[in-house]
Amino acid sequence: MTARGPAVEIRDLTATHQRHPAVHHVSARFEPGSLTAIVGPNGAGKTTLLRSIAGLHRIDSGRVAITGIPSGASPRLALLPQQSGMDRAFPILCLDVVMQGMWSKLGAFGAASAADRDRAQAALEAVGLGGFARRPVGAMSAGQFQRLLFARLLVQDADLILLDEPFNAVDARTAADLLAVVRRWHGEGRTVMAVLHDMDLVRDEFPHCLLLARECVASGPTAEVLSAANRLRARRMAEAWDETAPACAA
Amino acid sequence: MEALFGPFVEFGFMRRALVGCLALSVAAPLLGIFLMLRRTSLTAEVLAHGVTPGIAAGFLIAGLSVPAMSIGGLVAGLVVAVGAGALSRATGGREDAALTALYLIALALGVTLVSLRGDTGDLTHLLFGQVLGVDDPALLLMAGVATLTLPVLALGWRPLALECFDPGFAQAEGVGGGAWHLAFLGLVVLNVLAAFQAMGTLMAVGLMMLPAVAARHWSRELAGLAYAAVGLAAAASLGGLLASYHLDLPSGPAIVLAAGGLWVVSVVAGPVDGLLARWLRRPHLAG
Numbered sequence: 001m002t003a004r005g006p007a008v009e010i011r012d013l014t015a016t017h018q019r020h021p022a023v024h025h026v027s028a029r030f031e032p033g034s035l036t037a038i039v040g041p042n043g044a045g046k047t048t049l050l051r052s053i054a055g056l057h058r059i060d061s062g063r064v065a066i067t068g069i070p071s072g073a074s075p076r077l078a079l080l081p082q083q084s085g086m087d088r089a090f091p092i093l094c095l096d097v098v099m100q101g102m103w104s105k106l107g108a109f110g111a112a113s114a115a116d117r118d119r120a121q122a123a124l125e126a127v128g129l130g131g132f133a134r135r136p137v138g139a140m141s142a143g144q145f146q147r148l149l150f151a152r153l154l155v156q157d158a159d160l161i162l163l164d165e166p167f168n169a170v171d172a173r174t175a176a177d178l179l180a181v182v183r184r185w186h187g188e189g190r191t192v193m194a195v196l197h198d199m200d201l202v203r204d205e206f207p208h209c210l211l212l213a214r215e216c217v218a219s220g221p222t223a224e225v226l227s228a229a230n231r232l233r234a235r236r237m238a239e240a241w242d243e244t245a246p247a248c249a250a
Numbered sequence: 251m252e253a254l255f256g257p258f259v260e261f262g263f264m265r266r267a268l269v270g271c272l273a274l275s276v277a278a279p280l281l282g283i284f285l286m287l288r289r290t291s292l293t294a295e296v297l298a299h300g301v302t303p304g305i306a307a308g309f310l311i312a313g314l315s316v317p318a319m320s321i322g323g324l325v326a327g328l329v330v331a332v333g334a335g336a337l338s339r340a341t342g343g344r345e346d347a348a349l350t351a352l353y354l355i356a357l358a359l360g361v362t363l364v365s366l367r368g369d370t371g372d373l374t375h376l377l378f379g380q381v382l383g384v385d386d387p388a389l390l391l392m393a394g395v396a397t398l399t400l401p402v403l404a405l406g407w408r409p410l411a412l413e414c415f416d417p418g419f420a421q422a423e424g425v426g427g428g429a430w431h432l433a434f435l436g437l438v439v440l441n442v443l444a445a446f447q448a449m450g451t452l453m454a455v456g457l458m459m460l461p462a463v464a465a466r467h468w469s470r471e472l473a474g475l476a477y478a479a480v481g482l483a484a485a486a487s488l489g490g491l492l493a494s495y496h497l498d499l500p501s502g503p504a505i506v507l508a509a510g511g512l513w514v515v516s517v518v519a520g521p522v523d524g525l526l527a528r529w530l531r532r533p534h535l536a537g
Contacts, residue, residue: 054422056418056421056422077422078422079418079419079422081418081419081422085416085417085418086415086416086418087287087414087415087416090287090414090415090472091287091466091469091470091471091472091474091475092411092415092471092472093470093471097415100412100415100416100419103408103412103423103425104423107408108405108406108407108408108409108425109405109408136470136471138470152419
């Protein structure tokens with residue numbers, strides 16, 4: 001199985017919130033087709049790192065390089081944000097949410113073909129929401145809504161998939177079903193990164209790991225990265241927050 | 251029958267007002283739906299009052315002339331739209347207090363300007379509308395605005411909806427929601443201006459917001475909301491103009507009251523979260 005996903009190379013990346021670094025001089029490399037967990041304490045810069053890779057957060061210094069993919073096309077990227085930014089009361093049907101994943105193909109004016117609709121319906125079935133096509137999103141539970149967002153990701157058919165806390169606030173069954181989707185993406189050779197808090201899950205399912213505490217504490221094979229010494233170091237670094245810090249000299 | 255059709259058969263000004271208001275009913279409620287979904291209903295209010303000083307300035311210079319008042323209103327409306335956007339960014343989205351200050355000032359300024367030259371009749375016309383005010387230029391303005399609004403909304407429908415529902419996703423996919431939102435605010439200003447002749451600046455937002463808010467009780471889906479809002483607005487226009495004629499009421503408040511009545515009916519009897527539906531307990535489904 002050759003990888004269809006791109007490699008992601010982060011070099012000396014710094015991204016800030018009001019000049020305070022959320023991600024501070026971080027370097028890491030993610031191989032094509034790799035499945036990586038991004039872990040670290042709250043406020044460690046995990047979300048900011050994902051958003052920087054997706055080009056949604058202004059980079060202060062350093063760079064993110066997403067290399068080409070075997071097919072020669074420019075790699076497509078999909079981000080699953082945390083749910084809090086969405087309007088769950090919006091009057092829209094589930095099938096239409098999944099169809100949003102075809103934005104890059106249909107744009108603002110393109111007409112959806114019957115095949116497009118079938119693909120959206122198939123994505124709903126793949127996440128266990130087969131009968132929900134005509135259901136308004138307002139009637140869904142948090143877990144069902146997360147399944148729906150995964151269906152949209154399936155339709156996006158991206159080469160690089162960034163997941164921000166994908167299994168938060170969902171039950172064990174939903175998490176297991178959605179994890180199966182992540183495994184499927186990995187099996188198809190896509191590059192996947194997921195911000196996670198469940199260390200057992202990371203150890204069992206994610207071959208690679210990046211431990212972040214604003215700075216990169218460790219990255220590489222999961223068993224090595226999640227050593228007791230590294231985790232202690234991460235906790236100490238995250239707790240240090242200096243309101244009067246001078247400008248960084250590095 | 252005679253009460254229903256008589257005024258329109260008999261009087262040209264009633265026909266013009268009806269055609270103008272129906273044109274507005276097709277366009278303005280669609281804008282209202284997006285304003286409601288973005289939870290920015292206050293913005294519409296601010297824009298409507300924001301055009302007042304411009305219209306008043308046009309009136310000061312040229313009297314009750316549609317082109318002069320429209321250009322003045324357009325300039326003032328765009329200034330307020332840009333200013334409201336800047337305020338919103340500067341206050342991190344918690345702009346309601348500043349916006350309220352803005353529209354109170356704009357309204358007071360407009361009324362002051364009109365009182366400098368006009369009499370109470372002019373002021374009533376400006377604030378509450380006047381069916382007789384719908385002359386040919388005004389009718390052209392109303393129809394033209396509706397004609398512009400519909401295709402722009404048709405093209406921007408997906409970006410606007412996506413931006414409302416999931417701004418993070420819209421940004422990641424490069425939907426260009428910001429540019430569409432600016433175009434959208436421009437359309438709101440134009441629709442408020444077009445509505446002002448028949449409904450006055452105080453009431454111009456009524457036909458935009460009330461049908462949109464009422465439509466929430468008729469559909470759970472964006473497209474359904476659009477059809478319901480347009481239907482309710484057209485009914486309110488017809489009903490309001492008839493009430494205005496028969497009961498000798500100012501047309502703006504009459505149309506808004508008709509829309510308000512339809513809203514009450516929707517809250518009580520609408521199939522989606524209506525009060526009757528809540529009282530009428532139907533047996534739950536098996537699965």
